Amino acid sequence: MCLRPEPSPLPGRRKRFFAILSLRNCILEALQVTNLKAYYGKAQVLQGLNLRAEAGAVTAILGRNGAGKTTFLKSLMRLGPRVDGEIAILGKSTSGMSADAIARLGVAYMPQDVRVFARLSVLENIQVAARTVPNPRPLSEILDVLPEIEPKLEQPAGTLSGGQQQLVGIARSLSMRCRLLLMDEPTEGLMPRLVTQVGAILRRLATEGVAVVIVEQNVGLILEIGHAIHIVEKGVIKWQGTAEDVISAKVIDRYMGVNVLDEPEGKAGTL
Numbered sequence: 708m709c710l711r712p713e714p715s716p717l718p719g720r721r722k723r724f725f726a727i728l729s730l731r732n733c734i735l736e737a738l739q740v741t742n743l744k745a746y747y748g749k750a751q752v753l754q755g756l757n758l759r760a761e762a763g764a765v766t767a768i769l770g771r772n773g774a775g776k777t778t779f780l781k782s783l784m785r786l787g788p789r790v791d792g793e794i795a796i797l798g799k800s801t802s803g804m805s806a807d808a809i810a811r812l813g814v815a816y817m818p819q820d821v822r823v824f825a826r827l828s829v830l831e832n833i834q835v836a837a838r839t840v841p842n843p844r845p846l847s848e849i850l851d852v853l854p855e856i857e858p859k860l861e862q863p864a865g866t867l868s869g870g871q872q873q874l875v876g877i878a879r880s881l882s883m884r885c886r887l888l889l890m891d892e893p894t895e896g897l898m899p900r901l902v903t904q905v906g907a908i909l910r911r912l913a914t915e916g917v918a919v920v921i922v923e924q925n926v927g928l929i930l931e932i933g934h935a936i937h938i939v940e941k942g943v944i945k946w947q948g949t950a951e952d953v954i955s956a957k958v959i960d961r962y963m964g965v966n967v968l969d970e971p972e973g974k975a976g977t978l
């Protein structure tokens with residue numbers, strides 16, 4: 708949570724120091740989730756989840772099927788489940804906000820399933836996303852990052868393969884020059900070369916100062932690009948740490964029941 712500096716009796720220089728520190732925390736802390744609960748009807752899926760994601764970092768969320776990862780992202784956007792608890796995005800509470808208002812804060816959400824407007828061309832898909840923000844990223848920059856979509860710009864997006872549609876979804880997110888990017892399994896169904904490319908794009912966005920929050924099943928990718936890794940189990944964060952911590956603590960095996968890290972090279976990575 709981004710707190711205003713309290714009026715304080717501190718002498719001038721120290722007061723300025725703490726004001727700067729507080730401002731720095733405001734900028735770094737893109738997402739602060741406190742005691743988040745989410746319900747579908749009477750079924751409670753998130754059980755008081757706490758998570759913080761910083762600008763300039765890739766925050767990854769792993770967990771077994773049904774752990775509540777997608778529900779978490781939907782809750783952040785206020786799409787679907789009934790939500791209780793506190794969510795602050797870029798220092799602002801999103802209590803009472805619609806999904807549109809949350810997007811206007813600078814949040815792009817790439818869901819697991821619907822990624823494109825099927826009848827619109829690839830170019831129109833990107834333009835629709837770009838129109839939602841005051842200062843979209845130029846098309847030339849998007850094509851620099853994703854050259855695969857250039858020959859497809861005029862093609863109806865619904866006629867692309869699943870993997871190509873995912874790239875269009877990523878292009879849409881890029882066009883919005885968001886400050887918080889929420890991605891639900893962006894590499895699902897992509898060939899290994901494109902998985903590596905998507906990973907590189909996400910790292911690059913993080914170096915530009917974007918807070919990337921990614922739900923993934925591809926553990927290998929997450930270990931490569933994740934700055935902070937969280938493991939969700941039954942609607943709460945059960946473990947968090949760095950990629951090195953993941954490896955040394957053998958948590959994937961413990962919490963996800965899969966021993967990906969000991970598998971022969973080439974097979975390791977995807978659960």
Ligand SMILES: Nc1ncnc2c1ncn2[C@@H]1O[C@H](COP(=O)(O)OP(=O)(O)OP(=O)(O)O)[C@@H](O)[C@H]1O
Binds near residue numbers: 774777779
């Ligand atoms: N619209 C819904 N209505 C009722 N229950 C739902 C709904 N969506 C999800 N659930 C339930 O909420 C729980 C968490 O689902 P969620 O999709 O968040 O899990 P997940 O961790 O993303 O799983 P996966 O890795 O398989 O995508 C599951 O038990 C699921 O059946």
